[in-house]
Amino acid sequence: MNSLLATGVYGPMLRRAILGLMFAVCLSLPTFGQEWARKMFSNFEHDFGVVARGAKAEYRFVFKNLYVEDVHVLNARSSCGCTIVSVENPTVKTYEEGAIVARVNSTAFLGARGATITVTFDKPYYAEVQLHVRSYIRSDVVFSPESVQFGTVEQGEEADREVTVTYAGRSDWKIVDVKTPANMTAEVEEVSRSYNQVVYKLKVHLDKSAPAGYLNDHIVLVTNDYRYEEVPVTVEGMVQSPITVSPGNLFLGVVKPGQTVTKTLVIRGKEPFRILSISCEGAGFEFDLSKEKDAEPKTVHVVPVTFKAGEEPGKIAGNIKIETDLGIEPPAPTAMAVINPNIP
Structure with missing residues (x-):
């Protein structure tokens, strides 16, 4: 088991040496602090890819406390308003996990966006870790609602949800395929088509074989747009075990x-x-x-x-x-x- 704490006893005659040592330690603390904190993360960057305007797109940077002492996140901040940041479980005990949640602000921003997230720890020592995210927010595709929300589903039961997909632009734009995660199926139905707007209904089915636990995945709409062929749709929910x-x-x-x-x-x-x-x-x-x-x-x-x-x-x-x-x-x-x- 790792420990970050150390103790020592020093005599008054070593004062000058101690002061010099403390000065050297202070100079090295940023590197040391970043290193012990970085070890708790398994990855430091995420590419959201293409995000529809107003769509929900989140990613959890999970970190695990590898130490005897409690770890505490003082705050997490983003360098850009295009990414909204929150902290899950700011106080993390030994071998427990917390997460820095990054959410794309797809309502207020458009185009290519990137942000640096600075995570500040204040226990057991001060440290900062930087995470990086990027995305491309489309203005021509909108989901209603913003994601597929199954809510709470009892294990062994089926569930169905619908999302309206609206595209503004080329009259020949089409959804040609749908990619789904395990234990889900989906299909699209064209609702209307005009010279500048296309509307589809996305129908998503959750199988009764879905295991207990949280749903946090994506359905991918494959289109005939050669520039941005794939558009992900967030799927969330909870399959609750009896x-x-x-x-x-x-x-x-x-x-x-x-x-x-x-x-x-x-x-x-x-x-x-x-x-x-x-x-x-x-x-x-x-x-x-x-x-x-x-x-x-x-x-x-x-x-x-x-x-x-x-x-x-x-x-x-x-x-x-x-x-x-x-x-x-x-x-x-x-x-x-x-x-x-x-x-x-």
């Missing part, structure tokens, strides 16, 4: 070799159910199901999870697999622990 598990990621802490720690996993259902088994890919994790044997079905189950550290230092992690009598596989949270022989 069974939920919290916390989503179970971090049992930083422990010494041989140490034992116990936390709880809460499993909820919309209807009463039984837990048949729980297992984990990571070594050392045990689940106490003694109270589940011969118990009546219930909507809330509280399961103790115990981790016994081995002798080998390092990170131990694995997905938790839960089997119930409902025949539906709930989301698989991750169990994590870190073995460190050097902790007090």
